[in-house]
Amino acid sequence: FQSLSPMLWIRADVFEHSVVSLQQPIQEAQVVKVLESLKRRVVNPQSGATTGSVSKQHWFGEIARSQLIARDEALVLWNSFLRTVGPRAERGAESVELRQLAILLVCQLFRPSSTPARPAEATGYGVEMSAWARQVPRSMQKGENEREIARDDSAILDFVKENIPLLLRACTLQLDNEATQVSIDEWEACGFMLEAGPTLAAASPSLSSATPMFEGQTVVSASDLQAWVRDTLIWNVTLYPPLTAFRPLAHPLACSDPAARCCVVFGRTNQTVLLDQKVHGPFKRLYIEACTNTTVYISSRVQAVHVSACKGVTVVALYVGNCVTVANCSVMSLHICTEYIRMENVEESYAHLWTRFPPALTGVCKGLTLGPFNVVNAQIAEALQAAGATLEQRECTTWGFPICPALAGEQSTEARDKVFKVLKPEAFHLLFFPDSIAGDLQRVSIFLPEVYAAVYAEKVGAIQEIQQMLHNLPPDASRQVIAAMDRRFQRWLVQSGRHHFVEQLAEAVGGTEVMEPPPAAAEQSHSMVQSGY
Numbered sequence: 001f002q003s004l005s006p007m008l009w010i011r012a013d014v015f016e017h018s019v020v021s022l023q024q025p026i027q028e029a030q031v032v033k034v035l036e037s038l039k040r041r042v043v044n045p046q047s048g049a050t051t052g053s054v055s056k057q058h059w060f061g062e063i064a065r066s067q068l069i070a071r072d073e074a075l076v077l078w079n080s081f082l083r084t085v086g087p088r089a090e091r092g093a094e095s096v097e098l099r100q101l102a103i104l105l106v107c108q109l110f111r112p113s114s115t116p117a118r119p120a121e122a123t124g125y126g127v128e129m130s131a132w133a134r135q136v137p138r139s140m141q142k143g144e145n146e147r148e149i150a151r152d153d154s155a156i157l158d159f160v161k162e163n164i165p166l167l168l169r170a171c172t173l174q175l176d177n178e179a180t181q182v183s184i185d186e187w188e189a190c191g192f193m194l195e196a197g198p199t200l201a202a203a204s205p206s207l208s209s210a211t212p213m214f215e216g217q218t219v220v221s222a223s224d225l226q227a228w229v230r231d232t233l234i235w236n237v238t239l240y241p242p243l244t245a246f247r248p249l250a251h252p253l254a255c256s257d258p259a260a261r262c263c264v265v266f267g268r269t270n271q272t273v274l275l276d277q278k279v280h281g282p283f284k285r286l287y288i289e290a291c292t293n294t295t296v297y298i299s300s301r302v303q304a305v306h307v308s309a310c311k312g313v314t315v316v317a318l319y320v321g322n323c324v325t326v327a328n329c330s331v332m333s334l335h336i337c338t339e340y341i342r343m344e345n346v347e348e349s350y351a352h353l354w355t356r357f358p359p360a361l362t363g364v365c366k367g368l369t370l371g372p373f374n375v376v377n378a379q380i381a382e383a384l385q386a387a388g389a390t391l392e393q394r395e396c397t398t399w400g401f402p403i404c405p406a407l408a409g410e411q412s413t414e415a416r417d418k419v420f421k422v423l424k425p426e427a428f429h430l431l432f433f434p435d436s437i438a439g440d441l442q443r444v445s446i447f448l449p450e451v452y453a454a455v456y457a458e459k460v461g462a463i464q465e466i467q468q469m470l471h472n473l474p475p476d477a478s479r480q481v482i483a484a485m486d487r488r489f490q491r492w493l494v495q496s497g498r499h500h501f502v503e504q505l506a507e508a509v510g511g512t513e514v515m516e517p518p519p520a521a522a523e524q525s526h527s528m529v530q531s532g533y
Contacts, residue, residue, distance in 0.1 A: 005232075006196045006197065006198060006204070006210040006211070006212065006232070007196060007197060007198070007199065007200060007232070007234060007236075008194060008195075008196040008210075008211075008229065008232040008233050008234065009194070009195055009196070009200065009233065009234055009235065009236035009239070010156060010157065010160055010193065010194060010233070010235070010236070011192065011193055011194065011195055012153075012156065012236075012239075012240040013084070013285070013304060014084055014104070014107060014192065014193045015107065015110060015156050016304075016306050016325060017080060017083065017084060017304060017306070017323050017325050017342070018077075018080040018081060018083075018084040018104055018107065019107055019108060019110050020073070020076055020077055020080060020108070020342070020344070020360075020362050021344055021345070021362050021363040022069060022073055022108070022405075023069075023070065023073065023405055023406065024069070025111070026068060026069065026108055026109065027109075028109060028166065030066075030068055031068075031105045031106060031108070031109065032169075032175050033066065034062055034063075034066050034068050034105070035102050035105065035170070035173075035175055036175050036176075037062050037065070037066065038054055038058060038059075038062055038098060038101070039098065039173055039175065041054075041058050041062075042054060042058065042098050053095035053096055053097045053098060054095060054096050054097075054098050054101050055094075055095045056078060056094055056095070059074065059078055059096075059101075060074060060075075060078075070405055070408050071408070072403050072404065072405040072407075072408045073405045073408075075403050076342070076360040076362060076403055076405060077104075077108070078094075078096075079340055079357045079358075079360065079403075080323075080340075080342065080360070081096050081100075081101060081104050082094055082096065082340075082357075083322050083323040083339065083340050083357075084104065084192065085097070085100045085104070085192050097189070098173065099170065099171050099173065099186065099189035100189055100192060102170035102171070102173065103167060103170045103171060103189065103190060103192075103193055105170075106163060106166055106167055106170050107193070109159075109163070110155075110156065110159050153235045153240070154235075156235075157233065157234075157235050160233065161229070161230050161233060164226045164229050164230065165178055165179070165222075165226060167190065168182060168222050168225065168226065171186045171187065171189040171190050172186045172222075173186075178222070179222040180221070180222050180223075181219050181220065181221060181222055182219070182220055182221075182222050182225050183218060183219050184208045184214055184218050184219075187207060187208050187211065187214070187225070188206060188207055188208055190207060191206065191207040194207055194233075195207065195236075196210035196211065196232075197210055198210075200236050200237065200238035200239065201238045201239070211225075211228070212228070213225060213228060239262055240262070262283055262284075262285045262286075262287070263275065263283035263285070263286050263287070263302075264286075264287045264288075264289070265286070265287070265288045265289070265291060265294075265296055266287070266288075266289045266290055266291070267289075267290050267291065268291040268292070268294040269291070269292045269293060269294065270292070270293045270294065271291075271294045271295075272294070272295045272297075273294065273295070273296045273297070274297045274299065274434060275296065275297065275298050275299060275300065276299045276300055277300040278300070283302065284302055284303040284304070285302065285303060285304050285305075285306070286298065286302050286304070286305045286306070287305075287306050287307075287308075288305070288306070288307045288308075288310060288313065288315065289306075289307075289308050289309055289310070290308075290309045290310065291310045291311075291313050292310070292311050292312055292313070293311075293312040293313070294310075294312075294313050294314075295313070295314040295315075295316070296313065296314070296315050296316070297316045297433065297434060298315070298316065298317040298318065298320070299318060299433070299434075301318070301319050301320070301321055302317075302320055302321065303320070303321050303322045304320065304321075304322045304323055304324070304325075305317065305320050305323075305324045305325075305336075305338075306324075306325050306327075307324070307325070307326040307327070307329060307332075308326075308327045308328055308329065309327075309328050309329065310329045310332065311329065311330050311331055311332075312330075312331045312332075313329070313332055313333075314332070314333040314334075314335070315332070315333070315334050315335070315336065316335045316336075316375060316431065316433065317335070317336045317337060317338065318337060318375065318377060318433065319337045319338065320336065320337070320338035320339070321338075321339065322338075322339060322340070323338065323339060323340045323341065323342070324336055324338050324340070324341040324342070325341075325342050325343075325344070326341070326342070326343045326344070326346055327343075327344045327345055327346070327363075328344070328345045328346075329345075329346050329347075329349065330346065330347040330348055330349065331347075331348050331349060332346065332349035332350070332351075333349065333350045334349065334350065334351040334352065334353070335352045335373065335374060335375050335431050336351070336352070336353055336354075336355075336373070337353075337354045337355075337373055337375070338353075338354075338355055339355065339356045339357065340355060340356065340357040340359075340360075341353060341355055341359045341360070342359070342360040342361075342362060343359065343360070343361050343362070343365055343368070344361075344362045344363040344365070345362075345363040345364050345365065346361075346365050346368065347364075347365070347366050347367050347368075348366075348367040348368075349367070349368055349369070350368075350369045350371070350423075351368060351369070351370050351371070351399070352371045352372060352373050352374045352375070352399075352423075352431070353370065353371075353372070353373055353398075353399035354372070354373035354395065354396055354398075354399070354447070355395065355398050355399060356392075356395055356398065357398070358398055358399075358401050358402055358403050359398075359399055359402045359403070360402065360403045360404075361402050361403065361404040361406070361419060361420065362404075362405060362406075364406075365404070365406070365419055365420070366418050366419055367418070368419065368420040368421070369420070369421050369422075369423050370399050370400065370402060370420055370421070370422055370423060371399070371422070371423030371427075371428060371452075372396055372397070372399060372423075372428070372447075372448050372449055372452050373396065373399075373446075373447070374428065374429065374430050374431050374446070375430075375431050375432075375433055376430050376431065376432050376433065376446060377432075377433040393447045396447040396448060396449060397449045400422055400449075402420060404419055404420070406419065407419060425451045425452050425454070425455045426455060428452050428455050428456065429459075430446075430456070430459075470482065
């Protein structure tokens with residue numbers, strides 16, 4: 001009988017992507033007061049039935065009235081909530097169901113512990129937690145800005161168990177006092193945060209269908225439901241494996257059960273990783289954690305990406321369908337096409353973005369440089385269409401208008417520049433996705449703001465002039481010039497220590513053996529000249 005008992009677990013995505021570091025933490029009484037006001041707006045006073053969801057206008061009107069949080073923080077929360085609950089919202093008609101919004105606001109009460117939750121022990125990759133924790137900028141490790149570095153599984157679990165009464169008040173909208181009864185529909189409102197099923201890798205179609213008390217019942221006792229949750233709730237180590245569970249495999253990635261739809265790149269140093277679901281199996285969520293000086297290419301569409309505790313990491317993603325969260329990282333290079341991205345506690349990093357919603361900069365962010373999405377891939381338009389992406393060409397400028405609550409009311413350009421700067425057009429460059437290195441620039445379309453498009457055209461013209469010059473030279477002279485360029489590029493690769501990235505990329509793309517630095521460098525530099533890079 002015990003083996004048939006359903007398992008109940010938390011969807012960590014909610015805490016990873018929608019719990020935001022606010023300038024002033026909110027309290028339970030404030031949350032309840034705001035929810036009571038919103039309830040009066042969308043619930044019929046005679047029947048008690050919900051007459052609609054909370055619109056953006058309702059949300060901002062209540063935030064302005066209650067002054068719960070600043071307007072910029074309200075916008076960050078709203079955009080994060082939209083990416084957390086249910087399907088993609090229709091343009092101009094975004095709304096969040098009141099019960100789900102209530103649950104998400106309760107989750108904002110979560111306070112991550114101020115010290116790393118992981119013990120300083122060696123993992124299967126030989127990386128000590130104390131070592132990678134020090135990779136995070138010092139301002140994020142000490143003092144009032146100190147925050148959790150890795151996902152604190154036990155803290156999230158304890159938070160949900162402790163706040164089950166409040167969560168039930170939220171889903172039943174019985175905000176004045178403790179909930180006494182919970183209906184199926186009300187319990188289903190928790191389905192985006194809680195899942196249950198016969199095994200950790202197989203969630204039931206609905207939350208209520210895996211809850212024994214609802215068998216043959218439409219309404220159950222709230223106290224009985226609370227007791228069942230406290231007794232049953234566990235951390236799902238299959239869907240959200242703890243860091244210490246990752247062990248070295250013959251396969252280059254540490255992947256959980258494919259049915260769990262999760263892939264993890266953890267503890268990598270000086271490596272290049274090319275993720276392709278045709279090779280690594282299907283996955284919808286990707287974690288990049290505790291990596292240093294590593295490049296990760298994401299060629300397949302994924303639903304969500306979470307990057308944390310990384311330093312000197314480059315992330316290149318053709319399209320992330322839902323959201324990207326980058327937390328507690330420094331010296332990053334992000335080249336990402338997605339619906340929404342939030343960077344929290346990120347320092348000294350570049351972000352080349354194409355997003356539907358403005359990027360959010362929360363926590364302590366400084367030294368960021370924002371620019372347009374610069375990844376060249378011959379199939380990117382087809383990939384976006386196949387993924388059902390809602391991104392539009394005019395949104396290639398959205399990255400230039402980030403939401404930064406820390407700058408609210410700040411008029412000083414100097415203060416803004418400490419947090420982020422806009423990439424200078426003359427510093428704009430292209431990044432070729434691995435399968436496009438040998439492509440033809442004239443046949444590649446890329447959406448750019450006008451000023452960057454002009455710079456791009458100039459660079460293409462300059463490269464074409466060099467190609468034409470080489471073509472006009474006698475064959476021997478042309479070979480000598482290309483050889484000189486190869487030698488210079490070889491020296492740069494070796495002196496900069498980047499030759500191993502070229503080797504690993506060639507191996508990842510073509511399955512070739514690892515080559516010595518000079519031949520690898522020569523082959524790569526020649527291909528760049530021929531492609532017009």
